[in-house]
Amino acid sequence: MADFNYNPVTAQAHANIALIKYWGKRSVDLNLPAVGSISLTLDALKTTTTLQFDENLNEDELQLDYRKVTGKPLDRVTEFLDIAAETSNRPRAKIVTKNSFPTGAGLASSASGFAALAVAADKALNLNHSKEELSRLARKGSGSAARSIYGGFAEMKCGSSFDDDKDDYAIPLHDESHWDLRLLIAVTSTDKKDVGSTEGMVRTAKTSSFYQGWVENQQADLEEMRSALHAKNFEKVGELTEHSCFKMHGLAMSGRPPLLYWNAATTETIHTVWNLRKKGIAAFVTIDAGPQVKILCQPDRAELIKQAVLSVNGVKNIIETKPGPEASIVQSEIVKN
């Protein structure tokens, strides 16, 4: 039985962008990935979460950006805390969470959310988990959250067992001081997406004839990305990033029914970036299970690229970020309700 700490505990974690994408699960029940992935943690996208166990509560209470949340998102948090505490027979908790990025910008990330919650739960349950254990715990909330435990560049490993997760956790590759890059996030829609990543992955695995090839080729992309990051070879990192993104989206599009996460502005932004590249400006796109386009570039090119992309019809705004730090406990930043 966990040793409950009834004081409020606050943790923060940053979202991440996958340069080599995670798409597909070898176990839905245990949330085990079918492929490894490599990501960059993002400084500007931060989640701060305060967790407090309270013996007087009858159910968990969740507040996100000053609004009470019920239904599925709350159930997911309750299930996660049961897993962290290794029992559902536990005191209920109040969870108050806040994102540094605008709510409804289509960026609300389960990665920073579950990484922050994992770190807060570890402290509130006096678990003293290692980084590896924290990452494994965060993964149970959301696969991409496992990578947000670390700053800079991280790799999510993929085990081979179907009934245990001993090899399914992320490891750090390089911290945020390794390489000063920029990621520009072009927001093209603030609508809620029709098909979330979990459902999208399950559909793809079940129905796409490309799926096996995707799984088999991932190892080569991971190896190349590791060396390119180590060598700080920007052209190579960019080329691999785009390759993994388009392979993932091609795979999603080949599902039945097909999954197309893009809108017209997404496509227009891709072409704008490619046109800049023809003019010698190094910039590369990546896209997750949504219509926003993320552009990887070097700091001295960020302003020019931003201006070009802002002129695309349908691009609402651009969020600029540099590599961000690891998830941590924060003393000063208690989120008030």
Ligand code: DP6
């Ligand atoms: C396209 O981590 O959201 O962003 O494990 O089901 O919660 P679950 O999926 P999630 O999927 C992320 C998919 C992606 C690619 C990536 O981040 O690697």
